[in-house]
Amino acid sequence: MLKVQFKKTLRSGKESFTLSAAFQTSADRIVLFGASGAGKSQTLRAIAGLTKPDEGCIQFKEQTWFDHSNFIDLAPPKRKVGFLFQDYALFPHLTVSQNIAFGLTKTSVNPSKKTILPEVATWLDRLNITNLAHLLPSALSGGQRQRVALARTLITSPQLLLLDEPFAAVDAGLRQQMRQVISELQQSLNIPLIMITHDPEDRDYFGERIIHCEQGYIHG
Numbered sequence: 001m002l003k004v005q006f007k008k009t010l011r012s013g014k015e016s017f018t019l020s021a022a023f024q025t026s027a028d029r030i031v032l033f034g035a036s037g038a039g040k041s042q043t044l045r046a047i048a049g050l051t052k053p054d055e056g057c058i059q060f061k062e063q064t065w066f067d068h069s070n071f072i073d074l075a076p077p078k079r080k081v082g083f084l085f086q087d088y089a090l091f092p093h094l095t096v097s098q099n100i101a102f103g104l105t106k107t108s109v110n111p112s113k114k115t116i117l118p119e120v121a122t123w124l125d126r127l128n129i130t131n132l133a134h135l136l137p138s139a140l141s142g143g144q145r146q147r148v149a150l151a152r153t154l155i156t157s158p159q160l161l162l163l164d165e166p167f168a169a170v171d172a173g174l175r176q177q178m179r180q181v182i183s184e185l186q187q188s189l190n191i192p193l194i195m196i197t198h199d200p201e202d203r204d205y206f207g208e209r210i211i212h213c214e215q216g217y218i219h220g
């Protein structure tokens, strides 16, 4: 069960944008659907704890992640959310296996280039990218980068997966394949996901529950 009810005003100079989100669902596949600039990414950031709302509450299962009235604001790591950013945010100077291992490290020391941890090997295999383990992100295709980013997120065992336009950097031919990869992972890991998209095909594929986003008004 996810309950989201908050308001947030973003300001830069004289410009301001007010986000008003209100939805509640127990669906496992939630789609935030709407045009560019509607407030989808900011909503996801608030759920992840990367942006603090001005008022309201966010609850996931039995946990309160944010409650303005009661001064509750759980830090992002405590929410145990896996966030797949639009550009995948891979570290360009680290190999595929190091990027994935980074999800596990608790220090700022880079993971070893030579030793592949058993958990990393498992995720390399699961995402079918074992043959890419020693490559740098610059040598990968869009679809391969997405698999690496997914592995780096999922190795942390998140309880909720947040995907910000996951197919934006993947060409049309690969999109259906990547939809299947994400769909199968979601089902086998049995974790709910929230996906941002403005592609009606993604909405129809993943939208067990569709939240409409329009000019800062996020409702469903």
Ligand SMILES: Nc1ncnc2c1ncn2[C@@H]1O[C@H](COP(=O)(O)OP(=O)(O)OP(=O)(O)O)[C@@H](O)[C@H]1O
Pocket (backbone or CB within 6 Å): 010, 011, 012, 015, 016, 017, 034, 035, 036, 037, 038, 039, 040, 041, 042, 043, 213
């Ligand atoms: N710091 C800020 N100050 C003022 N406005 C902001 C700030 N950050 C974001 N915005 C505005 O908030 C609105 C929502 O942004 P958001 O990134 O959530 O949109 P989106 O629906 O995810 O769009 P897209 O699909 O293009 O990624 C935009 O109009 C943006 O200009």
